[in-house]
Every structure is written in structure tokens, then in C-alpha cells.
Amino acid sequence: MEKSNVTVYDIAKEANVSPATVSRILTGNAAVSDEKRLRVKALIDKYDFKPNALARSLSKKESKTLGFILPDITNPFFSTVFLEAEKCALEAGYTMMLCDSMNNNDNESIHLKTLSEKQVDVIIIMGGRVNDVRTRTEYAEEMNKILKSTPILIVNGKMTGVKCHKIATDEEHGMIQLVEYLVSIGHSKIGLIGGRENVTSSYIKYRALEEAFRKNNLQLNKEWMIYGDYSIESGIESMKKLLKKREKPTALIAINDFVAIGAIRAANEAGLDIPKDMSITGFDDSYISEIAHPKLTTVNQNYKELGKEIINTVLDITSKKGGDTTKVIDTKLVVRDSCLSI
Template identity: 40%
Template structure:
């Protein structure tokens, strides 16, 4: 094991003791059995371990700090949920340590380890590799090492781990969108943006296909436009849809970013929203309010979402019995971007 990578938690794990026991050995505390002291001191000598200042002060007391590991705070969805978490944490007497992964797995690992070493009382992960359809086994092992000591909560999934999950009900989200669009007479409905390797997008795609059948709508493969989650992807995918011989009368965008890109493409082609084509999206961020027209979008009630994440973390810290998996129930905020279907 590389000396530079050794932490007080590694010593504790290999010795089969708690991090607090390692701390007591380091501070010459007498309240450690001879066998445990010998095991810990042997590993300290073996790895030439030098604890940092934070590790030296480690004890059984809590830090009242929650680690918040976020995919990218520049995305308004993550920004809104992060702010909601921080506000809820402050109300509970906790401080938030925020780190961004920025689509960099090494940075994600590093930030997670920093939180661990800084003795956060729990880690809440929003996005990042917890969103992957197929979980990264090495990352799951990293999370497992941490979750043995402190609670780990995610808004995604990590197969092979014992973390707490608070997930958006994507099935309910897509169902309410279809109920709304079909009530407006739409039968040619497209789904735009997102990547199938992401769990939430995969679930949306599967539910879309199921609902097309349920409502006896004709499925067109060209109506499923895979991209990513950016405005550029929304723009490109919308252009492709508008070039079809029979373009859709309604488009479901995977998030507000892609919806904004779709609006831009429609405007450039002289297609009026919602007169000529309806657009609906997910996330209900500030973008849905400032776009023209204002977007109808699926809302997750960020304040309540953040409150529940913090409540799960605090209850787990206090060793209260809580469900391992819970769901966030979405609502549909209706604005100006959808209207009755106009056959073309």
C-alpha cells in the first residue's frame, strides 16, 4: 500500500478496530486494550504512518459536517438541490462540505476520500457515478469502505453497496407527461436527449416505450433521439426531428437544458412553440421560467427533496431505523410550451 495513500481509516480497517481507537493510540490514550494497541502500532510502523492534524484530533464526537458530492454545480438541477440541502442542513445544525466531480472519476474518488479524511458525519452523493446504469465495481468498493464507518446517501444507485437511496420516481414522471400530452390530443410524441447508460434516462426510455404501447400510439425509432444533457444536444436532436417527413407534434426533453436547445432549433426553422409543436421537459429549474415560451416541466420540489436527503443523513448518523430506499414524487408544472395537437 502506498504510504501517501494511507489514512487513519485504512489503519483502522486493517487492524480491525474503529478509527477512534486508532486516534486513541496516536494520542497515547490509556483506554485501549494491549492487543488492539499492539496491532495498531504495528501497522503504524509498517506503513510509517504520519497522521495529519485532523486525524490526531479524531475522537468519538461528531463534526456536524455533511459531505455533499455533486456531479457539477453549474447545472441548475444540481445547484437547486445543493442549495436546498445546505439550507436544510443549516436548520439541523450541520455545515455542508461541497465538492464537484466535474465528470472526472479521479476527482470524484479524491473528493470522496477528502471528505472521509475530514471526518464528515455522512456523505450525500448527487449524480456522479451513482447515476450509471452499470455500477463501477471499483467505485462501489470505495463507497463500501466508507459506508462501514459513516452513512452514505445517494440520489442514484450503486449496486453492490449498502448505501441509502432517495430516488426520483421516473416512472411516475413519464406517466404524468403522457397523461397530459395525450389529453391534449398528441399522438406523435418524441423523446429527446439523454444517454441510455445513465440509469434515470434508461428508465425514462423504457417507460416511454411502454406508454407508447399503452396509449396505442405508433412507435417510431426516429422519435427516440439520444444525445447528452446539454443545450447543444437539444438543438441538434430537435433539428433531426424537424427534418422528418412526419415530425412529432410533441417533444419530451430529458431536462430543461435540452429543452432550451430544442426551442432554439424550432425558432430557427420557423416552427412556433406551442402552436406548431409542444415541448415539455424535466427538472423545472430556473431555465423553465426564463425561456420563451415558458416551459411546462416536471418538478421535484427541491426544498422538500433536500430536506429529505438531510433527514435521512441525520437519522442514519443517529442510528435510527429508516428505509434503505425511498422515492421522490414529482409534480407537473404547466406553463406555456404545450397546447392542443395540430396535425401536420
């Protein structure tokens, strides 16, 4: 018999025991006689037998596999969170299955169903339905159905009517830090561009901007608050709209680094010098913030800590520690070259 082809059933047949007895010996179950244990272990050593991952998962009722659903792997925010979480997952003995919904709710539903059927230990989800300001009833029902068999961890989002573990970066504080920094270098005319109005991350940032304005006794100009999306193209279009207005801000906060890059490009094409003519900040501190010209002042999402806490929460879930929890990760202002004192 070739070593590579040996199964539990082969070991059981040669040892004259049942396959269940072999499984109990492999998992350290005490309910096996010493004589049988020695006989089976001798054959395990003889054939250098190692049970496959599926067999181990069935015996231990865990797969050591995590599902991670995100909306767009090409977005550096989501890809960086995934990579930092995967590093920690590997250290903890887990493998990660990446599922990109491509910003499509139907794809998201398919991924949820597939991961649950594959019996992953925990499903981690970012973006999509968990970022809707108003939770759709059918999506909440679908999540609750999945939760009956598979734990779910929501990252940077929430769903009304869905009780599960959540973890989020403090984007509200990040926005307040940006406003207070701009105020400290002399700016009082500040705008905000990008993001969708019905997405929680945008909602949080726009509301935080308004709160920061109130605290600093600043006048809010609604004409300088322009929604769009999260792309470079959105930054370009938003800046073009802004430059057509009679009065313009001296400083502009972009919803993320991509939008900031687009805004800078459009400003440059219009003949403006950034930051001499207008200060511009990003948000997320993705890799493009350091290669932009000028380098972006932005808010760091504390990716390493977020990745670590995602997996720490997974470990809490799998070890049945505590109930539903919400963890908040600090964000940090990163000052570079895209803002100037006035």
C-alpha cells in the same frame, strides 16, 4: 493571559487538573468531583472560554459536517438540490462541504477519500458513478471501502453491490404524467430527446415513456427517440436531426429543461412556431423553465421536499435509526405555455 488564546491546557494548568478532566466537564460527564467542577467552571467563565468545533467533534465523535458530491454545480438541477439540502442542514446544526467532481470519476474518487479522511458524518452523492446503468466493479469496491468508516447517502441513483441509504425523486411517474398530459390535449405522435443511454435517469425516463405508450395504446416511433446529453447544444442538435426526418412528431419531450431550450431555439431558427407547430416540454422545473419563451411545461422535482428528506435521512443515519432505506419523493407536472391542444 488573553481570552482569545486560552486553550483546554491553560484551563487545566490553572485549575490544577488534567486536560481530560476539563474535557469531561465541558461535555457534562458526571465522573468529576463537585470541587473540581466548580474550580474549572469558574475559569471557563473568567476567560469566556469556548471549545473549538474540532475539540467538540472529537469529544462527541461527530463533526456536524456533511460532504456533498455532485457532478456539475452549474446545472440548476444539482445546484437547487444542494441549496435546499443546505438550508435544512443549517437548521439541523450541520454545515455542508460542497465537492464538484466536474463529471470526472477520478475527481469523484478524490472527493470520497478526502471527505472520509475529514471524518464528515455522512457523504451525500449525486451523479457520476451512482448514475451508471451498469455499476463498475472498482467503483463499487471503492464505495464499500468508504462505507466501512463513513455512511453514504445516494440521491437519484443506485449502485449494484453497494448497500447504503438512498433517496430519489419519482422520475418514472413524472414522465408518465407528461405523456398522459400530451395525450389529453390530442397528441399521439410524441418524441423524446436528450440524455445518455448509460445513465440511470435517462434509462428510467425512456423506459417510462415506452410504458406510458403501451398504457395509452400509442405507436412508438424509434426515430423520434434521440439520445444526446443534457445541454442546450444537445437540444439544438437533436431538433436539427428530427427536422430532417420525413415524418415529425407533434409533441416532443426533452430529457431536461436545458435540452428543451435548445430544441425550441433550433425550431425557431428553422421557422417553426412553438407551440403552434410543435409542443415541447422540459423536465426538472429549473429556474430557466419560467424565463424561457414560451414558458416551459415541465415536471417539478419537488426540490424542497427532496432537500428536507435528504437531511431527515442524514439524521436517521447519525442517530442509528433503521437500516438501509430507500425513500421516493413525488414529482409534479407543471403546465405552462409550451404545449398546445390539437
